[in-house]
Amino acid sequence: MNIAEKIPTKEALIESAAELFVEKGYAAVSTREIADRAGVNLGSIQYHFGSKANLFVETVTSMMRRRHELKNYFVQCQDISRKEDAAFELCVFVRSLLFDLCNPEGLDVCRLMHREIHGAPAQDPEMFEALVSSVVNDFISPRDSRLRSLVNILVPDADPFKVNIYIQAIIGQCSFYVTHRPFIERLRDVSVNSREYLEEVADTLLDFTMRGLGLEQALVSQAIAKSKEVKR
Amino acid sequence: MNIAEKIPTKEALIESAAELFVEKGYAAVSTREIADRAGVNLGSIQYHFGSKANLFVETVTSMMRRRHELKNYFVQCQDISRKEDAAFELCVFVRSLLFDLCNPEGLDVCRLMHREIHGAPAQDPEMFEALVSSVVNDFISPRDSRLRSLVNILVPDADPFKVNIYIQAIIGQCSFYVTHRPFIERLRDVSVNSREYLEEVADTLLDFTMRGLGLEQALVSQAIAKSKEVKR
DNA sequence: GTCTATAAGCAGATAGAC
DNA sequence: GTCTATCTGCTTATAGAC
Numbered sequence: 466m467n468i469a470e471k472i473p474t475k476e477a478l479i480e481s482a483a484e485l486f487v488e489k490g491y492a493a494v495s496t497r498e499i500a501d502r503a504g505v506n507l508g509s510i511q512y513h514f515g516s517k518a519n520l521f522v523e524t525v526t527s528m529m530r531r532r533h534e535l536k537n538y539f540v541q542c543q544d545i546s547r548k549e550d551a552a553f554e555l556c557v558f559v560r561s562l563l564f565d566l567c568n569p570e571g572l573d574v575c576r577l578m579h580r581e582i583h584g585a586p587a588q589d590p591e592m593f594e595a596l597v598s599s600v601v602n603d604f605i606s607p608r609d610s611r612l613r614s615l616v617n618i619l620v621p622d623a624d625p626f627k628v629n630i631y632i633q634a635i636i637g638q639c640s641f642y643v644t645h646r647p648f649i650e651r652l653r654d655v656s657v658n659s660r661e662y663l664e665e666v667a668d669t670l671l672d673f674t675m676r677g678l679g680l681e682q683a684l685v686s687q688a689i690a691k692s693k694e695v696k697r
Numbered sequence: 698m699n700i701a702e703k704i705p706t707k708e709a710l711i712e713s714a715a716e717l718f719v720e721k722g723y724a725a726v727s728t729r730e731i732a733d734r735a736g737v738n739l740g741s742i743q744y745h746f747g748s749k750a751n752l753f754v755e756t757v758t759s760m761m762r763r764r765h766e767l768k769n770y771f772v773q774c775q776d777i778s779r780k781e782d783a784a785f786e787l788c789v790f791v792r793s794l795l796f797d798l799c800n801p802e803g804l805d806v807c808r809l810m811h812r813e814i815h816g817a818p819a820q821d822p823e824m825f826e827a828l829v830s831s832v833v834n835d836f837i838s839p840r841d842s843r844l845r846s847l848v849n850i851l852v853p854d855a856d857p858f859k860v861n862i863y864i865q866a867i868i869g870q871c872s873f874y875v876t877h878r879p880f881i882e883r884l885r886d887v888s889v890n891s892r893e894y895l896e897e898v899a900d901t902l903l904d905f906t907m908r909g910l911g912l913e914q915a916l917v918s919q920a921i922a923k924s925k926e927v928k929r
Numbered sequence: 930g931t932c933t934a935t936a937a938g939c940a941g942a943t944a945g946a947c
Numbered sequence: 948g949t950c951t952a953t954c955t956g957c958t959t960a961t962a963g964a965c
Contacts, residue, residue, distance in 0.1 A: 506950055580816070588725065605884055630898055669862040677909030
C-alpha cells in the first residue's frame with residue numbers, strides 16, 4: 466500500500482518549470498503550461514513567486530544548487546604538492562566535468578543558462594544579474610579555483626594570465642560537448658550521451674591537455690591510467 | 698545630395714529580424730516588432746515568408762551565408778606538405794576563428810544558433826532540421842575539413858578518432874569565448890571584445906594547442922611568431 | 930505588393946470566494 | 948493557500964481594399 470505523499474505546491478512548480486524551461490527556453494514556456502504539468506492552479510505561481518521571471522530565477526538557482534556540489538570532482542582534499550598527484554587529480558576533474566556536463570539528467574542547467582544568458586541583459590537586467598551570479602558563484606568559480614591550484618602545481622612558473630587561458634581551454638574543451646551537441650551528433654554520427662564515446666573523448670582530451678601544459682609523456686600516461694580506475 | 702535608395706521590403710525584414718532574433722531569441726521577438734523596425738507593414742511578413750518560423754530560417758541561413766566564406770582562415774590554398782607550413786596555417790586558422798567568433802558585428806549568428814538549437818527538436822522538428830544543416834554545411838563542415846587536413850600533416854600517425862577529438866578541442870577552445878562570454882567577463886573582469894585580450898588569448902591558446910598535438914617547441918614558437926605578421 | 934482592419938486565441942496578472 | 952473567473956493586452960495570421 467503506497468502512501469502517495471503530495472509534493473508541496475511550490476516544489477512541484479519548480480520541478481515542472483525546470484523541465485519545461487530546459488526543454489523550450491524561457492520565453493517559449495507559458496505559466497499555464499507550468500501549472501498544468503505541476504498539477505496545481507495557475508494562481509499559485511503568482512502567490513508563491515509573484516511573477517514568471519521570479520519563478521525562473523528561483524528554478525535555476527535551485528537546479529544549480531541541487532546538482533553541483535563539486536562532488537566527485539576530486540579524490541582527496543588534502544594538500545597536494547607532488548606533480549604526480551596534481552596530474553592525477555586533474556584527470557579526475559576533467560573526467561567528472563565532462564560526464565557531469567553531458568549527463569542527460571544532470572546538466573541541462575548549463576544548456577538552459579547558455580540559452581537565456583545572452584538575451585537577458587537587454588531584456589531583463591535584474592534577471593541577468595541573478596543568473597550570472599548564480600552560475601559564476603555556484604558553478605564556475607569553485608571549479609576555476611580548483612583548476613588554478615592544480616595548474617599552478619603542474620606548471621609552477623607559468624604567469625597568471627596564461628594560467629587563466631589554460632583553465633579556460635580545459636573548461637572550453639569539455640563544455641563544447643554541451644553547447645555543440647546537436648552539431649557534433651550530426652557531423653560525426655555519434656551520440657554524445659554514450660558512455661563509450663565520452664570515455665574515449667576524455668582519454669584523448671586529457672592526453673592533449675596535459676601535453677599542452679608541457680608535462681612529460683610518462684607523467685601524463687601514468688596519471689590518465691590511474692584516473693580510469695576511479696569509480697564514479 | 699544623397700539619393701536614399703529604398704531597401705526592398707524582403708531584405709529590410711531579414712535585416713531587422715536578424716538584429717532582433719540575435720538580441721532576444723526567437724520566442725521573445727514578435728513579428729510586429731520586426732515589421733516596425735524594418736519600417737514595413739506587418740502583413741508583408743506573411744506575404745514574403747508565410748510564417749514567423751520561415752522568416753527565422755531564412756534569416757539565419759542568410760546570415761550564415763553572408764558572413765562565413767572561410768575568408769582569411771588560411772593564407773594559401775596550395776598543397777601543403779611541410780610541417781612548418783601546416784603549423785603556420787593552423788595558427789592563422791585559429792586566430793581567424795577566434796576573432797571571427799568574437800567580433801561583435803560578425804558572429805552573433807553563433808550565439809543565436811546555440812540558443813535556439815537546443816529547444817528546436819522538441820518544438821519544431823522542421824526548423825531544427827533546417828538550422829542544423831545550415832550550420833553544419835555552411836560553417837562547421839568546411840572548417841572541420843580544413844582542420845583535419847592540417848592536423849593530419851602535423852600528426853601523421855594519429856588515428857582518425859583522435860584527430861576528431863583534436864579538432865573539437867581546437868574549435869571548443871575558441872567558441873568558449875562566445876558561449877561563455879558573460880561568465881568570463883564577470884569572473885575575470887575583462888572584455889572579450891577587446892583586441893588586446895583576444896591577441897593574448899590566441900597566443901597562449903596556440904602554444905597550448907600545438908604542444909598538445911605533440912609538436913616540438915621550436916616549430917611551435919616559429920609558427921606562432923610568423924602568424925602574428927599576417928594582416929587581418 | 931503594400932496597406933488597414935480584424936479575427937481568434939493565448940499571454941501574464943489580478944480579484945475575490947472558499 | 949488554493950480555487951474560479953476574468954481583465955487587459957499582445958500574439959500570429961487572414962481578408963480584402965487599393
